[in-house]
Amino acid sequence: MTTDQKLSNPPESCGGSGCGTRREFLGAATAAMATALTGCGTLSKEEFLQRNFKELSKQEVLDVIARLEKEYKAKFGKEVKVANTQPIPGVIFGYALDLSRCIGCRRCVHACVKENNQSRDPEIQWIRVLQMDKEEGVNVQHADAYYNPEEVPQEGHFYMPVQCQQCKKPPCTKVCPVGATWRDKDGIVVVDYNWCIGCRYCMAACPYGARHFNWGEPHLPADQLNPNTHYLGNRPRPKGVVEKCTFCIQRTRNGQYPACAEICPTGSRKFGNLLDKDSEIRYVLENKRVFKFKEDLNTQPNFFYFYGV
């Protein structure tokens, strides 16, 4: 078994036996307790009894999606499409960000919030742009995420946007006690919000600060809702679950670029199939100076930083 095969079938992928733990735990609890856990006062019996997403049959998945679409329609008053688009065979996604071009304008941060239906108040952001000192180089001790001058780039600084690095060895999925998060075949690390118990172990395990928790009921005005969603991606989340960047799974599995790459005015963001030798991403990896963030941790990101100059 190669490393890659191992990683596409991570041990936490819940062969059945391990998942009993959560079922027993919740089974002992009352429906009221479940309500408290999920923060959803109207938790239906079907939702309460829904099993791990990866164990569902095709029909069960369709039922779950139909139920969710109905719930979202009732909540937001408009049609929301919940897709379950599968990984494309022969595709592993890779991302490369040009540190010599990024000017730290945060257009990507806000395009991401819009596309992925994050809570607007408090606003959850999946991309964090770090302003760093040119003198110091890539050094998180000298990073500032809250910079807000009149104009960027600022003299003497460079900018490093950080989001989920879609690791080949993700520490976050390893620590999840219930198997609510895993690495899919195209390399995207996903979360099943209906299975997440909100323990936040994954947030503690992630060295990139890429996972975010819904402490309160997400506030998402209906007119700002993006109705084009994916079950494992940008569908509206309940309170009490962890969420993260999925390379815009709802877009990229349909062939489009992620929203952050589409918006970036400097063209710093490159995205494509790592297995396609003619792709932009492969050209970057083969011809530019590339590094991985916190490479020493051996998380093996599929997100790379490079210098385009």
Next chain:
Amino acid sequence: MKNLRPSVPPHPVPPPPCGPVARKGSSMRLPTLSTLAAGLLILLGSSAFADPPAKPPSAKAEEPAIQEGIQVPKPPFSEGIFPCTSCHDGKSQKPDPRRRELTGMHGDIVLEHGPASRWCLDCHDTNNRDSLHLASGEKIPFTASYQLCGQCHGDKYRDWRVGVHGKRTGNWNGAKQYLLCVNCHNPHSPRFKALKPMAPPARPEQIQARKGGAR
């Protein structure tokens, strides 16, 4: 880790495919011979160039980028300025090839692109103002201005053609929209302009204050 942005790459970059930019889903790279032939045809400005997209022949001649499989938008002309020949028709306005400071028309253009060694007619064609010209004298349309830029900025041109320099939108595995160099870099003042950053994230303490304490 110092010296993050050297101005030259530490090792030479191999040349990209020189034919149509290879795209997944579109036809693959042409063999070298036909690539050369295609290049030659473009060089000769042949309007009889085979049969790419269903466009009238004149449009084909206008858009070499499309012949090369690159989809570029229109150049970002200022309002009402094109065609240049509506003023520079060679009759009422005789071309004056003397290098000088412009005072009347176009006085608003500040040349911040090596002004000591360059002026208007190095790029704009003296006898046909609706064209640009390469160093060789060959005329090219404004839609192919990237060829002009690429004469000096060869490394950027190479990266642009493979989709690494500059912005791409559309599909990672299909049709992509490119931008011309001049969509991001004003040719007269090419440095990328500074922008106002969008709102920073809320600090944790701000969230608590708004919600009346942590929950």
